[in-house]
Amino acid sequence: MxxxxxxxxxxxxxxxxxxxxxxxxxxxxxxxxxINESDQYALEAGLRVAEKVGGEVVALLLGPDAAExxxxxxxxxxxxxxxxxxxxxxxxxxxSSAAKALAAAVRQESPDLVLTGLQSDDAGWxxxxxxxxQLLGWPSATLIMEIEQPEDGRIKVKRELEAGWxxxxxxxxxxxxxxxxxxxxxRYATLKGIMGAKKKEMKKMGxxxxxxxxxxxxxxxxxxxxxxxxxPEKTAEAEILEGDAATAAASLVDRLQKEAKVL
Amino acid sequence: MAFxxxxxxxxxxxxxxxxxxxxxxxxxxxxxxxxxxxxEAYLEGRFPTEIIPGLAELGVLGANxxxxxGCAGMxxxxxGLIMQELERGDSGVRSFVSVQGALVMYPIFxxxxxxxxxxxxxxxxxxxxxxxxxxxxxxYGSDPGGMKTRAAKDxxxxxxxxxxxxxxxxxxxxxxxVWAKTDDGIRGFLVxxxxxxxxxxxxxxxxxxxxxxxxxxxxxxxxxxxxAILPGSGGLKSPLMCLTQARYGIAWGAVGAxxxxxxxxxxxxxERIQFDKPIASFQLVQQKLVEMLEGIxxxxxxxxxxxxxxxxxxxxxxxxxxxxxxxxxxxxxxxSSARWAMGANGIHxxxxxxxxxxxxxxxxxxxxxxxxxxxxxxxxxxxxAAFE
Numbered sequence: 001m002x003x004x005x006x007x008x009x010x011x012x013x014x015x016x017x018x019x020x021x022x023x024x025x026x027x028x029x030x031x032x033x034x035i036n037e038s039d040q041y042a043l044e045a046g047l048r049v050a051e052k053v054g055g056e057v058v059a060l061l062l063g064p065d066a067a068e069x070x071x072x073x074x075x076x077x078x079x080x081x082x083x084x085x086x087x088x089x090x091x092x093x094x095x096s097s098a099a100k101a102l103a104a105a106v107r108q109e110s111p112d113l114v115l116t117g118l119q120s121d122d123a124g125w126x127x128x129x130x131x132x133x134q135l136l137g138w139p140s141a142t143l144i145m146e147i148e149q150p151e152d153g154r155i156k157v158k159r160e161l162e163a164g165w166x167x168x169x170x171x172x173x174x175x176x177x178x179x180x181x182x183x184x185x186x187r188y189a190t191l192k193g194i195m196g197a198k199k200k201e202m203k204k205m206g207x208x209x210x211x212x213x214x215x216x217x218x219x220x221x222x223x224x225x226x227x228x229x230x231x232p233e234k235t236a237e238a239e240i241l242e243g244d245a246a247t248a249a250a251s252l253v254d255r256l257q258k259e260a261k262v263l
Numbered sequence: 264m265a266f267x268x269x270x271x272x273x274x275x276x277x278x279x280x281x282x283x284x285x286x287x288x289x290x291x292x293x294x295x296x297x298x299x300x301x302x303e304a305y306l307e308g309r310f311p312t313e314i315i316p317g318l319a320e321l322g323v324l325g326a327n328x329x330x331x332x333g334c335a336g337m338x339x340x341x342x343g344l345i346m347q348e349l350e351r352g353d354s355g356v357r358s359f360v361s362v363q364g365a366l367v368m369y370p371i372f373x374x375x376x377x378x379x380x381x382x383x384x385x386x387x388x389x390x391x392x393x394x395x396x397x398x399x400x401x402x403y404g405s406d407p408g409g410m411k412t413r414a415a416k417d418x419x420x421x422x423x424x425x426x427x428x429x430x431x432x433x434x435x436x437x438x439x440x441v442w443a444k445t446d447d448g449i450r451g452f453l454v455x456x457x458x459x460x461x462x463x464x465x466x467x468x469x470x471x472x473x474x475x476x477x478x479x480x481x482x483x484x485x486x487x488x489x490x491a492i493l494p495g496s497g498g499l500k501s502p503l504m505c506l507t508q509a510r511y512g513i514a515w516g517a518v519g520a521x522x523x524x525x526x527x528x529x530x531x532x533x534e535r536i537q538f539d540k541p542i543a544s545f546q547l548v549q550q551k552l553v554e555m556l557e558g559i560x561x562x563x564x565x566x567x568x569x570x571x572x573x574x575x576x577x578x579x580x581x582x583x584x585x586x587x588x589x590x591x592x593x594x595x596x597x598x599s600s601a602r603w604a605m606g607a608n609g610i611h612x613x614x615x616x617x618x619x620x621x622x623x624x625x626x627x628x629x630x631x632x633x634x635x636x637x638x639x640x641x642x643x644x645x646x647x648a649a650f651e
Contacts, residue, residue: 188288194281
């Protein structure tokens, strides 16, 4: 069974971030990075499925040269090989154009299963995985909490719903699953794994290599334009509602309905 | 909150991605597997054996020895970073790994026969066998050449008599590398647990390195087969070569202990409110924090340079002495200063500093005392041996 796991490199959790001078991106100079959290869980889930039924896990990452570190980590954890979509033409995109690039690479691999994290810790669109499934024309399921061993070309998975509810569903393969953080404990990269990662294949590919039109991916293919990125602004406005509790509560409800329009 | 390291001079930029990954994977292991159990183990006075399978699985045992013997084949900078992270957890945990790797696997690798290497190294990397190193005796610490333990030829084999003190991993060891005087001078022997006449007794009453097995080894007419000897060993130089390996790891490990103390003191001082503001606002606290950071940074640079020299095959044992001496003294001062900055809370087991502060007293004294390292470097620069 061939499993492609899409991973993204993001700034490390708790990293101190600065807005870059363009006002639209994060200045990544000197910022430690890691594999996006839910992608780590997707990788763990993929490795477990491959270990159970046999087969290989291919790590697929879209990102600049610096993202090579995330790929090495994935290889050290156990991915058999990696594809790095690394080209200026892939940069500056949104969830849609990233999914187009990933879909092109996935088509070339024709795997049985594609796993992604639920969402990225930086942009947080939660869309790339499902757009990818749509572009491939494959069934997909989101918020996966458990995966049963695939059988007869089908896979049974547990989805997390709201308010503590779960749902078991079965999908035909090939399929795309977006994995929820916490699905299984993420393994440690062992020292032997780290040393072995150097010998594994890491293929760098551009738009032409995966057969995608340059106008569809990266900045050229994006549908969403980020206007401004900023740190939440602090304001000093506060208003004390006078009167006893009943009066203050009535006044608060009135203001929330008429002024804030949230009720 | 996960530990982020202390890297004021961007030393990370000098490390390879393998070196950073090795460090990070052990860092995560220490956060998840060591820190949750270490304080209790320390108070109970026991080594946390529950972490041994995980250490073996990660590959930290003999991590810088070759792959052909089941080891990870890491370079010495990566190995040093691993020691740093382990000692960020506890000096006892780093000691366990140092003894297994540098004091047992290293001499078997360096002085052992091919058969000894094949038998022991893969098993020790997997922690299927634990080792200890017997050099120090009750009356021969800084002067090991005076040892009383003797191995006499007996037909094809040997008869071993004597005793060893302050032996890390002694009671749990499946095999001891024991140094004894023979008619040919000091030689190393592999003594297996269960050999008649060989006994290990735990030493109790320690105020330091409480999460570590420290034992006395007794050899009473212990009969050893001829192939128990490490064929390549010869003279006091052999055990001293092992100690150089272990001291190299300590030079890095001490930085880890200091990092743990500094990190805790920094966070504490930013959160602890006195006189309506965080105590980090006070100049006296800031001075302590800056001096801690300064010491750690110097220690990191020293260990890093030593590691690169070791990987290039150009380091000298006197340079290792300087690094061990400096970095352990630095860690001792950082631990003390961190405890001071944390006031009453600094002595409590809810925090780490006092544990590190007590541990570092052992590290200051073992593997060549601070003063002996002073005299080793003193001899090197003056040409005059002060201890002969």
